[in-house]
Amino acid sequence: MKKLVKMLSLMMAVMLFTGMLAACSGKTGGKAGKVDVGIVLPTKDEPRWVQDEQRFKDALKGSDYTTEILFSQGSSAKEKENVETLINKGIKVLIICPQDGDAAAAAVEAAKKEKITVISYDRLITHTDAVDYYVTFDSVAVGAAQGQYLIDHVKGKDMPLYLYAGAASDNNAFLFFQGAWSVLQPKIADGTFKVANSSAAEGLKEKQELSREELSKILGQVTTNWDANDAKNKAQTHLTAASAALKGDVAVLAPNDGTARSIADVFASDGDIKSYVVTGQDAEKASIQYVIDSKQSMTVFKDVRTLVKDAMGMAVTILDGKKPETTGTYDNGKIKVNAKQTNVIVVDKENVKKELIDSDYYKASDFKGL
Ligand code: BGC
Numbered sequence: 569m570k571k572l573v574k575m576l577s578l579m580m581a582v583m584l585f586t587g588m589l590a591a592c593s594g595k596t597g598g599k600a601g602k603v604d605v606g607i608v609l610p611t612k613d614e615p616r617w618v619q620d621e622q623r624f625k626d627a628l629k630g631s632d633y634t635t636e637i638l639f640s641q642g643s644s645a646k647e648k649e650n651v652e653t654l655i656n657k658g659i660k661v662l663i664i665c666p667q668d669g670d671a672a673a674a675a676v677e678a679a680k681k682e683k684i685t686v687i688s689y690d691r692l693i694t695h696t697d698a699v700d701y702y703v704t705f706d707s708v709a710v711g712a713a714q715g716q717y718l719i720d721h722v723k724g725k726d727m728p729l730y731l732y733a734g735a736a737s738d739n740n741a742f743l744f745f746q747g748a749w750s751v752l753q754p755k756i757a758d759g760t761f762k763v764a765n766s767s768a769a770e771g772l773k774e775k776q777e778l779s780r781e782e783l784s785k786i787l788g789q790v791t792t793n794w795d796a797n798d799a800k801n802k803a804q805t806h807l808t809a810a811s812a813a814l815k816g817d818v819a820v821l822a823p824n825d826g827t828a829r830s831i832a833d834v835f836a837s838d839g840d841i842k843s844y845v846v847t848g849q850d851a852e853k854a855s856i857q858y859v860i861d862s863k864q865s866m867t868v869f870k871d872v873r874t875l876v877k878d879a880m881g882m883a884v885t886i887l888d889g890k891k892p893e894t895t896g897t898y899d900n901g902k903i904k905v906n907a908k909q910t911n912v913i914v915v916d917k918e919n920v921k922k923e924l925i926d927s928d929y930y931k932a933s934d935f936k937g938l
Contacts, residue, residue, distance in 0.1 A: 604633040605883045606654030608664040610691075611642045614794070614826055615852045617665070620690075623876045631880075633887060644671035651675040655682050661883040663687045668737035669694040669900075685886045688905065689879055692739045695901040702898050702907040703878045705870045707740045711747025713914045714847035717866050718819040719755055721845045728814040729761035730806060731769055732831060733787045734823045735794045739900075742783050744823055744849075749778060752821070764814040765806040766790050792827040799827035803834035807841075815840040822846050825855035828864050836863065851915060851924060853934055859920055860937050866916040869923055874910045882908070 607624060609617045621637055628635055636654060640647035644667050654662065655678065662679045664686065666672030673696035676686045680698035688702040718729070729752070734741030755761050756773045763770045768785040772778060778786075792799035799822070807815075818841060822828035828848035835844040848855050849868035858864035882892040894906040915923050925932045932938055 602634060603636045603654060603657040603659050604887060605635040605661045605663060605880070606651070606657070606659040607635055607637040607689075608647060608650045608654070608662070609637065609639050609689075610647075610665050610667045612639050613642065615854065616824070616826070616850045619852075620665075620872050620876065623872045624880070627873070627876045627880055633884065640667050642667055644668050644675075647672060648675040648678070651679055655679055655684065659684055661685045661687065661886050663689050663879050663883060664693070665689040666691050666693050666738075669739045670737070673698065685883075687879055687882055690740070690875065692898055692900050692905065694739055697903045699900060699903070699905050701882055701892060701894065702900075702905045703875055703882060703910075704898070704907060705875065705910050705912050707743035708747035708750075710849050710868045710870070710912050711744035711749070712751050713747075713868050713912065714744070714821055714823075714849070714866075715748035715751035717847055717914060717916075718821060718845055719751060719760070721865065722755070722760055722819065723817045723843075725759055726762050726813075727760065728764040728810075728816070728818045729756065730764050730803070730818060730820045730831075731766050731786070731790045732792050732799060732802065732820070732822050732827060733790050734792065734827075736784065736787050736791055738794065741787060741791070741794075741823065742780065745783055745787065746778065748821055749783075750776070761819060762814075764810060764818070792823065792831075794824070794827070796826045796830040800830040800834055803831045807834060807838050812840065815842075817843045818845075820844055820846040822848055824848060825850045825852040825864070825867055828867075829855060829858055832858065832864050849912075851929070853930065856915075856920060856924060856930065857935055859915070859917055860935055862917065866914060869913040869915045869929075871910070871913075871927075871929065873929075878908050878910065 638650040647667050662684050672693045676693055676698040679686055685700045688699050692702055693699045733745045753776050766786055766789045768789050822831045825848040828846055832846050835841050845865045848864050851867050851869040855864050855867050885892040894908050896907050897904040898907045913923055924930050
């Protein structure tokens with residue numbers, strides 16, 4: 569009997585200890601037991617969001633408030649579950665980057681019911697009034713910078729232009745494409761570029777401002793779904809179908825670094841492509857190496873340290889009972905969300921050292937041939 573009691577109490581102690589460990593995992597700062605700020609990020613499968621996690625952890629060292637970061641692994645169901653977990657831990661502020669802008673509405677509506685303040689992070693949550701604030705980069709400027717880079721590196725007339733876009737479930741994909749289109753369209757209309765892979769874009773080439781439906785039509789043809797494999801398959805299909813007139817020196821609008829690298833690899837391995845200019849965004853380490861090696865032409869550097877600082881600054885202001893400062897609004901299809909926006913920087917071989925190494929974003933030792 570005594571033995572049994574001893575065994576049972578040992579088992580209980582072990583269970584208690586592992587329970588405590590589990591509760592601590594992923595938590596940073598402050599007193600144990602409660603979570604003040606819940607952070608939900610879309611996926612660990614892309615370096616962009618792993619980087620955000622790290623930047624949050626760096627920013628939270630020594631903070632008085634407790635936070636917990638959860639990943640949704642590309643699933644809106646998992647995302648909703650994550651939000652519910654955080655609600656149960658008593659969060660007061662939710663910082664969330666949605667996997668799918670529309671689908672996340674249900675998750676934040678659940679948070680709103682508990683009087684939690686919701687901050688949409690990087691991607692806007694759409695068609696709901698349950699979003700209080702939005703912290704973001706200037707996504708239209710990202711696309712415009714990509715488009716302008718292609719224009720600045722165009723060779724002659726009739727240069728084939730391959731267009732790619734992000735996932736249609738991400739409002740940013742529309743903003744990026746809209747920005748790129750605003751500068752590329754006049755150059756398509758005047759024959760500087762000819763669209764190589766989208767009949768929808770070709771059909772709309774006289775239109776400077778596209779409606780959401782028109783953008784959807786183009787995205788439907790050229791989306792990568794933010795997936796490197798999808799991007800690779802699409803690029804292969806496009807190059808297989810392309811006539812000789814659509815090869816040679818070409819321009820490629822790739823929406824972000826992950827897709828840019830796989831699209832670039834496909835174009836580099838096609839014997840009929842003489843040269844390609846390809847865009848990107850995020851300044852992912854692997855893409856910085858590609859830029860150094862002249863395999864990717866540029867990237868748009870979005871300093872995640874600033875976004876994290878803005879989001880956490882907002883959260884702390886709210887926890888302190890004050891009203892955060894915003895710089896404008898974004899229409900999410902239902903309401904105008906008060907937003908704080910951050911600028912972006914174009915990076916290519918010329919300024920990579922200055923912008924990314926001298927600014928302490930990355931270490932020089934992370935790269936070869938700088
Ligand atoms: C982000 C990009 C990212 C993309 C894919 C967008 O919403 O703004 O930085 O590359 O999603 O995850």
